[in-house]
Amino acid sequence: MAEIAIRDAAHHEGREATIRGWLYHHRSSGKIIFLVLRDGTGLMQAIVLRNAVPPDVFQQARELTQESSLEVTGTVRRVPEGKRAPGGVEMEVTDLKPIQRVPAERPFPISPKEHGIEFLLDQRHLWLRSSRQHAILKVRHEVITATRNFFDGRGFTLVDTPIFTPAACEGTTTLFEVPYFDEKAYLTQSGQLYNEAAAAAFGRVYSFGPTFRAEKSKTRRHLTEFWMVEPEVAHATLEDILVLAEDLVSEILARVLGNCSSHLATLDRDVEPLKKIAPPFPRLTYDEAVSILKSKDSDIEWGSDLGGADETLLARQFDRPVMIHRYPSQAKAFYMEPDPLRPEVALSADVLAPEGYGEIIGGGQRATSLDFLCQRIREHRLPAEAFEWYLDLRRYGNFPHSGFGMGIERVVAWICGLEHVREAIPFPRTIYRLTP
RNA sequence: UCCUCAGUAGCUCAAUUGGCAGAGCAUCCGGCUGUUAACCGGAGGGUUGUAGGUUCGAGUCCUACCUGAGGAGCCA
Known part of the structure; x- marks a missing residue:
């Protein structure tokens, strides 16, 4: 049998x-x-x-x-x-x-009827069995497999970066502090700085793992624990990694459309917009983005980061992800390389997903000047001693390099057409939810 | 941290101007040989988020608190 x-x-x-x-x-x-x-x-x-x-x-x-x-x-x-x-x-x-046999006195709680989100999240360990959640997590698996195949096939080495870290990678966001024997440690909010060290050893590297942000954000795009893939490429420029990013996103879409049509059908996802995702993606400078937004009645001022509504407004102008580059340095992390032609903007870029799903990728070219980095660390009021090892990378065989980070849950939420990223991860962690 | 909204049966929700606590699903019993969130008949199931207040009378009005959801700021 x-x-x-x-x-x-x-x-x-x-x-x-x-x-x-x-x-x-x-x-x-x-x-x-x-x-x-x-x-x-x-x-x-x-x-x-x-x-x-x-x-x-x-x-x-x-x-x-x-x-x-x-x-x-x-x-x-x-x-x-x-x-x-x-x-x-x-x-x-x-x-x-x-x-x-599940006893009738205590039946399976998720009956085939409508349920509220609070109840379903309380029952997340059982909700995973429903066909919709099953389909989403199968798509997530394909997104991750496509991502790893993409980098592995291009000569990248997977280098795991630590989860316990001694200080902020980017002092701007909030860190989760944890006791670490007699001192304090913080949960990583990016593998970025360690990837730079690894890039000097291997040339082309990527990290893939959980990332933690203690932001008190309550929106459909935020989790306190999410998974991020971060490539870092020695000798690459901003333009080089924009090409890398559009190739990555396009290859992920191709694999999911090829392998997950039944899952996307289960989710009632309209796949026509997804079939249009192919290089090249439109590129806009931050300046161009601001003038488009102003012509559409946004109250954005030059110098500030794009808000959620601004991102959606911009993304709606295009049928594929749009890449916004050369943001004002003041709105970006300390390690961004200034544009030599316009020092007030950084060689940084974000990729905004279509259909209002917002920023899925953020990255750029890293600053090489030791003096400039020291100055920026002071300006951001970061603990200088914690960055000494990082500055060594500029003292010993300094080299231009670029990279980015891609949030897995936002990509999955976009591809699946979800209303909230919390369904794109098996056990979501949000500001008010730590269980199950 | 701020703004808005919501907590009533296991679940999803009703309850008129402040006047008897209700329905569907789930569970149990019965019926049905092609169902599709099956259908039909019956039964059980309640500290109305918590604490106080107003009132002859509070699910409903007032105050505080708790919990959650959506959004802002910040970010992937």
């Missing part, structure tokens, strides 16, 4: 097979019971007929509750003409063994 995955059920048409999984839905109609099974690879309907199975099997099928775990054996067959079932094939059950 073959034990099969639901994903492969169509290849077993006309044969007996066993499936191990969970009961997603069930409907009973007197002498016929419909069980919708879930095994992590898909959904399949199983049919139990009263006059075709032993009485105890029929009775056990009748008593099954939602999300009970079970093993079902039967004949795989095409769904009869005029009937519907997920996947096009169904199983006529010959035998059925409950592994654990």
Whole structure:
């Protein structure tokens, strides 16, 4: 007897097979019971007929509750003409063994009806089983795989950066402070500075891992813990990494569209806008962006960062991600290289996703001058001693280099068409949520 | 930190001007051989977020607090 995955059920048409999984839905109609099974690879309907199975099997099928775990054996067959079932094939059950029956006194909390977001987030450990959450996290997996393949295929070395850090990478945002024996440590908010050290050792590197920001942000685009991929390229200019960024985003889209069409359909995602994502992406200077925004009645002033509404307004002008470059230095991190032609702007860039999903990438060319960096560290009131090792990179074989960071959850939220990034990570952490 | 909104059954929500605490789903019992968030009949299920106040009477009005959601600022 073959034990099969639901994903492969169509290849077993006309044969007996066993499936191990969970009961997603069930409907009973007197002498016929419909069980919708879930095994992590898909959904399949199983049919139990009263006059075709032993009485105890029929009775056990009748008593099954939602999300009970079970093993079902039967004949795989095409769904009869005029009937519907997920996947096009169904199983006529010959035998059925409950592994654990969910007790009726304490049924599975997420019934197939509407629920509020607070309840669903409290039940996140169980909510993951729903077909919508399953589809989102499968897309997330493809986004991550595409990202790693992209860099691995271009000669990049994965270099893991520390999560405990001694000080801010960018003093502007809030850090999570944690006790570290007799001193204080902070959870990383970027692997950036360590990537620069690694780039001097390996040339082309990337880091991929969790990032923590203690920002008290309560918006659809923010988590306190999110995953970021950060490439850093020795001898690259701002223009070089803009090309890298548009190639990366385009390759991710191509892979997801190729491998996840059924998941995107589950999410009711309109894929037409996604099919247009290909290089080159439009590029705007910050100056051009500000004048476009002013012509659209934004009250932005030169020198300040773009607000969420500004980002959406700009992104709506284009059918693919838009790259805004050369921001005012005052709005950016201390390590950004000034534009030699206009020192008041930095060789920095952000990539804004279409359809109002906001900033998915931020990066730029790193400052090389030791004196300039010392001055900027003073201006930002950062603890100079914590950056001594970083300044060594300018003392020993100084080199121009550039890189960026891409937020995985924002990319997933955009591709899946989600209303909030909290669904794009298995267990979201937000300002008011630490559980489950 | 600020602004707005919301807390009533396990879940999603009603409850007229302040006047008997309700429905659907879920659960249990019964019916139905092709269901699709199945359907039909019945049953059980409540400290109305917490504390105080006004009133003959508060889910409803007032005060404080708690919890959550959406947004701003900040960011990926």
